[in-house]
Amino acid sequence: MATSNGIEQLQKGCYHEWMSLQAKRIVDLKEALTTKDDRKLGELVGEIVDEFQKYTKKRSELSDRSCSSYFAPSWNSSLENSLLWMGGCRPSSFIRVIYATCGSQAETQLSQYLLKIDENIHENHGDGSLSDLTSVQLGQINELHMKVIEKEDKLSKKAANLQEDVADMPIAVTAYATDLVEAGVAVENVLDKHEECLGVLMAEADKLRVETLKKIVEVMTPVQAAEFLLAGKRLHVSLHEWGRVREERRFGCAHVDHAAAARS
Template identity: 50%
Template sequence: MENNPSSSNIEKLQRDCYNEWMRLQSKGMTELKQALSNGEKDEEEIREMIRTVIGEFKDYAVKRSEHCRRYSSNSFAPKWNTCLENALLWMGGCRPSSFIRLVYALCGSQTELRYANFLNGNTDDLSMAQGETRGGIDGRGGGEPMSELTAEQLFKINELHLKTVDQENKLTKQSASLQEDTADVPLAVTAFYKEVIGECDVDVERALDKHEEVMGGLLAEADKLRLSTLTKIVDILTPVQAADFLLAGKKLHLSMHEWGRLRERRRLEACGGGSSGGEAAGE
């Protein structure tokens, strides 16, 4: 154990890993947006971008897992996240089922736009209304909008949703059992009989190390589920739909981070405080 890097060094590695991930999110968002806005879309180019996005997610999960072998608790409530983001975390990230809910949200919003245009007389017929949404949301460009998901696609997505929620529930139960164990022997008994609050001995350190190890395993399993769910969604969608979906996901992730920073800045200003942790870290 003495040869392991210090907790401060590991935290820096974890923070750097996250910052690099956010940089790739921003870069990928720009590239996807540009590809979808082109008049004539190169589907092979879009497929390559999708493979890159999936690959980057996989690499991030692997690196994060390596950094979490001993200090996994940092990733369950990261200091480099805003309070808003941490309040929404599930196993150190988003729920895999939220990817599927994003598909439903995009499908619903684009369908509403199509029919609103049609009913308001902004198009000559429904086919033109469909054509307008081929530009994607916010005029980004698209090919087959999410509102044109086929019955087969919707069936597969719904089936994936049910399986994903079931796997999420299993991991949540494991996490709940782990949390219950933290108040079990030897921690509870040791804490009760200790004269100095917070004093650690070999048994406590061993129990806490084991706790961190199991938490790291749960985080790795959660990341595997996130990656698996993302990959399966992309396989169900057409390349242009998949790019549209991935773009929306990146925008949501980056927006949540910025919204959280804005809310913290406002709160600190109202209290007469200084900069927030995220700003101090240079994110």
Template identity: 35%
Template sequence: MESGDKTQGQCLYKEWMRLQEQELSELLHHSLNLNNSTDTNDAEITELLEKIIQNFQDYCDNQRRLAVRHVSAFFAASWCTSLENSMSWIAGCRPSSFFNLVYALCGSNIDSRLSHFLQDGDSDFPKLSASQLSAIDKLQRRTTIEEEMLTAQMASLQQDIADMPLALIARELSPRHELNLDVKNGLEKFEEAMRSAMDDADKLRTNTAKELLTILKPVEALEYIIAAKKLRLCIQSWGIERDREHGGD
């Protein structure tokens, strides 16, 4: 990726993380107002959550636009911390992780200390109903299958890079390892497949989030998104500190 493209990618990421902070502040303010009121405006909560989902869709669209020039940069983003990159799955988060957070918040399967941390000990995320748990389980199973298919697709792509014809081309190259036309053509096909996988992964992330929020009641969805924003910002902060400890910038 050229320096100008890297700058655009870094700016997009920084703007996105600033938006996470702004959205979290707005969500917490809304949650506080609900706690201080006897009335629950489900329509207002739904409108707020729809705006947040649309912001995520816009972010994916902007990434896709930049990835046309150099998709590889989004699979190991230089603007992210080492921790963030180590947790990345096809240029983003794993959709299956959405369900772990739900179970953490309702106290199932995950250490209760994580639930307490994410909620600051104040939120009262309710126990989910049997019908909700059933719907979440079905969505999780379907999401996991699609996620595993994409993971296998990426593994196949990575294996292909060492197969013909690139392997034979590399064997015949001079010690300077120049990027000739044959190599460029081979890499362009590889990157085209990466862009397709990234598009599919973004669709899976977005669709899973949308479906999950429709299963939750508006107030539950609000608390869920608050916890998700907190966790995302914490991962960035922890990653920065860890990179500093290990001599990073």
């Protein structure tokens, strides 16, 4: 049976593999988007969604008796950890990425359109990108957003209750009664149960993350789905790099940039 340290190393390795895959998929998505081939883009989007589901399954398998590592990962920067929700990103943040990217593209297209008017150039500007989301699509995404936030709130309340329960555990009485708490069998059993509860919460959160991602890409065209995934992966990799650089600058810490290593 693996030790706690051994399990954490496996968890870290799983994360590093995932980050390397993110860097690769950024390149794949950029290349595929240049073709505007719906069949090719659809296949790639399907593969990426499937990869995410497999990643969450592997995380769940590695969370046994050591799930707390995912709530404050040693392999993350403090910036990344400050943004975590249930061991990952909020599913609702997927939808916020859509709104932000859609707005940014619309502004760019408007500027290009006005420039072309000045040049007396007339073209059809609809290319099926995120900026071309229809009112029906936006309505579906907004409805999904509200449902996801509601589910997030329920999970957050469960997490809050779990944190509060620590004060009611027998270990709280033990800690009060002694100057130095030794982790005896009773304490270890209680903490193991706490870890199990964390694992259940993270599994529920990961399920919501996967479900949200699937529903988003179902609403979109292949081009839109690919653009959305590209934006999300760029944000993920960028936050990882920004956090690493900030900690190096502040504390002289040396974190390995696995995304950059994968690109080299």
